[in-house]
Amino acid sequence: MKNVFVHIRSSLKLLFILAASALIIFAIVKFVYRPMYSVTFNGEFVGYVQDKDKLESKIKEYMKTGEGENVAFVDIPTLPEYKVCLLKKDKVASDDEIYEMVKATGTTYYKYYAITVGNEDKIYVPDKETAEAVITKLKDKNSSNKSKLAYSEKCETEVKEFTETEKAVKDLYVEPVRSTYVATTGSVGSYGGTNSSKGVNIGIYLSKPTTGTITSRFGVRGSGMHTGMDIANAQGTNIYASAPGTVKFTGWFGGYGNLVIVTHGNGVDTYYAHCNTILVSAGQSVSQGQLIAKMGNTGNSSGPHLHLEVRVNGVAQNPQTYVYN
Numbered sequence: 001m002k003n004v005f006v007h008i009r010s011s012l013k014l015l016f017i018l019a020a021s022a023l024i025i026f027a028i029v030k031f032v033y034r035p036m037y038s039v040t041f042n043g044e045f046v047g048y049v050q051d052k053d054k055l056e057s058k059i060k061e062y063m064k065t066g067e068g069e070n071v072a073f074v075d076i077p078t079l080p081e082y083k084v085c086l087l088k089k090d091k092v093a094s095d096d097e098i099y100e101m102v103k104a105t106g107t108t109y110y111k112y113y114a115i116t117v118g119n120e121d122k123i124y125v126p127d128k129e130t131a132e133a134v135i136t137k138l139k140d141k142n143s144s145n146k147s148k149l150a151y152s153e154k155c156e157t158e159v160k161e162f163t164e165t166e167k168a169v170k171d172l173y174v175e176p177v178r179s180t181y182v183a184t185t186g187s188v189g190s191y192g193g194t195n196s197s198k199g200v201n202i203g204i205y206l207s208k209p210t211t212g213t214i215t216s217r218f219g220v221r222g223s224g225m226h227t228g229m230d231i232a233n234a235q236g237t238n239i240y241a242s243a244p245g246t247v248k249f250t251g252w253f254g255g256y257g258n259l260v261i262v263t264h265g266n267g268v269d270t271y272y273a274h275c276n277t278i279l280v281s282a283g284q285s286v287s288q289g290q291l292i293a294k295m296g297n298t299g300n301s302s303g304p305h306l307h308l309e310v311r312v313n314g315v316a317q318n319p320q321t322y323v324y325n
């Protein structure tokens with residue numbers, strides 16, 4: 001019995017010694033060494049990292065957002081591999097360098113939108129909302145390419161230069177051309193007016209702006225020049241825009257009385273004078289045949305009528321070359 005006790009006691013003593021030495025060894029190891037990760041990247045040893053979790057989440061975040069605007073994602077073909085190891089504390093960790101190295105192998109893909117005309121990329125915009133806004137505006141303006149307009153999402157490694165909404169609308173707009181009037185000296189005279197001007201190809205179809213009787217035509221009148229055509233009807237008769245365009249001026253303008261000027265591109269402006277009421281405002285887009293004013297007797301006028309002018313680069317043309325012929 002006594003022998004057994006002696007045996008247990010010596011065993012305990014041995015155990016204590018073992019535990020104590022393990023503790024001492026552990027303390028020394030902990031003092032001198034620390035756990036780190038040895039990193040292999042594309043099959044090559046590249047260094048040690050201290051904080052593997054932080055590095056991994058930084059890489060993941062970079063793959064999702066990249067740097068800069070309009071990044072769809074970043075493709076990093078291979079990710080680093082990690083192996084835990086104990087290293088002497090003076091071993092330098094290179095977490096940041098490894099992050100930069102991994103980043104450098106990535107390919108950034110950008111997401112943006114192309115506005116297409118007949119499936120051909122014409123203009124690039126940063127987002128879908130802008131693409132939709134540009135197309136809506138062009139449709140509102142009755143651009144003649146409106147049926148061929150679309151947009152498509154792009155995911156490319158190169159980012160294109162973006163065009164802002166107003167410029168995109170301006171660049172893509174195509175004047176609706178229904179027919180082109182090319183008047184010659186010969187044919188103008190055959191309309192029976194008092195005009196003697198040569199017709200100018202304005203590349204725009206002008207429709208009749210109102211109904212009524214032509215009371216005065218373009219040309220020399222008395223000692224001066226009548227720069228337009230007069231169409232008389234009852235006060236308040238509707239006056240419509242002769243072509244799509246943008247209202248350039250509305251308001252009182254001397255002898256013209258209440259005047260509306262619509263600009264149509266190609267240097268072509270139409271003037272609607274002596275109006276009783278003006279129904280549009282400057283800067284507004286109008287479509288062909290849109291009601292813009294009511295006939296009146298304002299300014300230098302002796303009875304309700306519309307004085308219609310067609311000006312090309314500021315020079316009055318015979319309206320009869322284009323309308324009422």
Ligand SMILES: [Zn+2]
Pocket residue numbers: 216226228229230306307308
């Ligand atoms: Zn007149």
